[in-house]
Amino acid sequence: MTVTVNIPESLKPEDGRFGSGPSKIRPEQIAAIDAGATTLMGTSHRQSPVKQVVGSIREGLAEFFHLPDGYEVALGNGGASAFWEIACASLITRQAAFGSYGSFSAKFAASAANAPFLERPVIFKGEPGTYRLPELTEGVDTYCWAHNETSTGVAAPIRRVPGSREAGALTVIDGTSAAGALPLDITQTDVYYFSPQKAFGSDGGLWVAVLSPEAIERAAGVESSAHLEGARRWVPPFLSLTTALNNSRKDQTLNTPAVATLIMMANQIEWLNNNGGLDWAAARCAKSASILYSWAERSQYAQPFVTDPDARSHSVVTIDLDERVQASQVLAILRENGIVDAAGYRKLGRNQLRVGVFPSVEPSDVIAFTKCVDYVVEHLQ
Numbered sequence: 001m002t003v004t005v006n007i008p009e010s011l012k013p014e015d016g017r018f019g020s021g022p023s024k025i026r027p028e029q030i031a032a033i034d035a036g037a038t039t040l041m042g043t044s045h046r047q048s049p050v051k052q053v054v055g056s057i058r059e060g061l062a063e064f065f066h067l068p069d070g071y072e073v074a075l076g077n078g079g080a081s082a083f084w085e086i087a088c089a090s091l092i093t094r095q096a097a098f099g100s101y102g103s104f105s106a107k108f109a110a111s112a113a114n115a116p117f118l119e120r121p122v123i124f125k126g127e128p129g130t131y132r133l134p135e136l137t138e139g140v141d142t143y144c145w146a147h148n149e150t151s152t153g154v155a156a157p158i159r160r161v162p163g164s165r166e167a168g169a170l171t172v173i174d175g176t177s178a179a180g181a182l183p184l185d186i187t188q189t190d191v192y193y194f195s196p197q198k199a200f201g202s203d204g205g206l207w208v209a210v211l212s213p214e215a216i217e218r219a220a221g222v223e224s225s226a227h228l229e230g231a232r233r234w235v236p237p238f239l240s241l242t243t244a245l246n247n248s249r250k251d252q253t254l255n256t257p258a259v260a261t262l263i264m265m266a267n268q269i270e271w272l273n274n275n276g277g278l279d280w281a282a283a284r285c286a287k288s289a290s291i292l293y294s295w296a297e298r299s300q301y302a303q304p305f306v307t308d309p310d311a312r313s314h315s316v317v318t319i320d321l322d323e324r325v326q327a328s329q330v331l332a333i334l335r336e337n338g339i340v341d342a343a344g345y346r347k348l349g350r351n352q353l354r355v356g357v358f359p360s361v362e363p364s365d366v367i368a369f370t371k372c373v374d375y376v377v378e379h380l381q
Contacts, residue, residue, distance in 0.1 A: 003329065005379045007337040007372050013365035016334075019341030020150060020177065020316045020356035023201045028271065029264040036263050043259065051251040053262045058248065060269035061208065064277050065186045070213040074241065074248040075206060077255045080176045080195040083207045084111040087172055088118060089234075090219045090241035091191065092142045095119040096172075097134035097161075099145030101126035102152045103347055108144060108174060117233040128348060129306050131156035136163045142170045147192075148178035151345040153318030153354065154311050159188050170215055179208075180272065181285040181315035181358055190215040196261065199281065199315065199358045201268035203261045209241075216245065272359060281359040282314070288357035288366045289314040295370040301325045301377060305352060318344065319353045325377055327351045333376050339369065 017024045033041070043049050058073040067073075076082075088111050098109035100123050112121040122140060126132030131154050134143045143164055148155050155178065160171050170190040178184075179192065180199030186192060193209040196202035211219075219241040226233040237243050237254065247254045272281050293312060296302040296319045305318040321327050331343050331353070344352030353373070357366060 003333065003380060004336075005333045005376050007333075007339075007375055011368060011371050011375055012337065013339065013368035013372070014362065015365055016337075016339035016369075017341060018339070018355045018357075018361065018369060020354050021197070021341070022204075023197050023199065023356070023358055024360040025201055025264060026268070026271070026360055029201060029267045032263050032267040033260050036259075040259055040263060045256050045259065046252055050259055050262065053259075053266050054248075054253070055251040056266045057208075057262065057269060058251065060266065060273055061210070063273055064180070064269060065184065065192075065210060066278075067210065068187060071186065072211050072216065072245065072248070073208065074211055074245040075208045076244040076247075076253050077205060077257055078207055078238075079204050080174060080193060080207055081107070083193045083209060084108045086207075086239045086241055086244070087142075087144070087191070087193075088112050088115040089236070089239035090222055091170060091172060091215065092118055093218070093222060095121065095140050096142040096144055097122040097124065097137050097140040099124050099126065099131065099133045099156065101131045101154060101156075102128055102146070102149035103345065104150055104174065104176070105146040108146075112144075128152045129154060130308065131311055133157070134161060136161050136167070140164075140169060142172055144172045144174070146174040146176075146178075147182060147184070148175070148313050148315055150177040150316055151348055152305070153313045153316045154306055155182055155313040155315070156311070158184055170212075170218060172215075177313075177316050177356075180278070180281055182313075183282045184278065186210060190218075196265045196268075198356070199285075199360075200265050201271075201358075201360050202265040203258065205258055206261050206265070211241075211245065215241075219245070268360075284359050284363065285357055286314045288361055288363045289317050291363060291366045292317045292319065292355060292357065292370065299374075302353075302373075305350065315356070315358060317355045317357055319355070321351050321353065323351060325351075325380070327353060329380065330373060330376050333380075334372065337372070339372055342369070
């Protein structure tokens with residue numbers, strides 16, 4: 001049965017986009033694309049105008065993450081999922097250990113398991129709604145997990161596995177839905193990689209990685225050994241982290257990027273840094289997340305999916321609904337009223353809302369979102 005509920009305009013958020021996949025793009029970013037219509041769009045990525053944009057991204061991220069000496073920013077095409085293959089080809093020497101506690105952290109582990117030149121990965125599995133960090137394991141040279149598991153709304157701590165650095169192992173962190181939204185000490189990582197379509201307010205199709213000197217050295221060594229006679233390993237140029245870094249040092253990418261994506265990301269980084277950088281962004285996201293968790297805890301039909309408050313994400317918030325309130329029906333009505341993309345992750349299969357509260361989301365819009373959900377549920381009952 002189709003139910004029509006018209007939410008009063010006075011209750012609606014000014015901007016009704018709350019997706020955890022694509023980011024909320026600010027009007028200023030679209031204006032930046034328009035301003036670059038004749039100077040950037042359609043220009044070769046190896047020419048000065050576009051290279052200046054790439055340079056501003058690299059410099060802006062160095063400021064945003066407070067990069068210590070020796071750390072560098074590299075970028076390339078393909079998104080974070082492409083970087084899983086780059087890590088398998090260029091970073092993992094023989095064997096990796098993974099924290100696996102959701103769809104995306106599991107996918108990186110699956111890539112390593114499918115690489116014919118790597119040993120089977122060691123998996124430390126956690127149930128959805130929790131996290132599990134890898135533990136020090138003999139023979140492991142790379143430790144991997146996700147800062148934020150986008151599918152479940154779980155945030156994991158970022159700290160090196162005790163004893164791993166002394167053993168010469170790297171720490172490789174998927175920051176896709178966390179980068180720019182959650183606090184981070186970058187020195188606790190060797191590789192922190194992400195796509196720009198979340199907190200960095202851009203489109204997908206690009207990966208960015210912050211690399212330690214040890215990661216840079218590891219990638220060069222792995223690629224060098226792959227060229228030895230009889231080597232089983234193959235590092236194609238598209239998956240070569242060293243090639244990507246060498247291009248990035250020239251403020252360009254190996255392959256032609258989507259210039260609009262670069263423009264939007266550069267504009268967002270400037271906006272974030274001008275407002276106070278990572279500390280400001282993390283505080284803003286924490287405020288928005290707190291609004292949602294507090295609302296759910298007070299509600300008679302909703303509750304936070306992640307039971308441990310310390311594991312609750314401040315960038316992607318997951319809220320379970322009582323079985324008498326069908327999330328699919330609530331979401332359909334919200335969409336009819338211009339409030340979109342708050343659906344739970346499809347493979348998790350829960351009666352759930354999942355709300356992206358990245359820096360571009362106004363906390364006041366989050367408050368309005370909760371009022372709209374309450375209004376819909378009240379009129380459905």
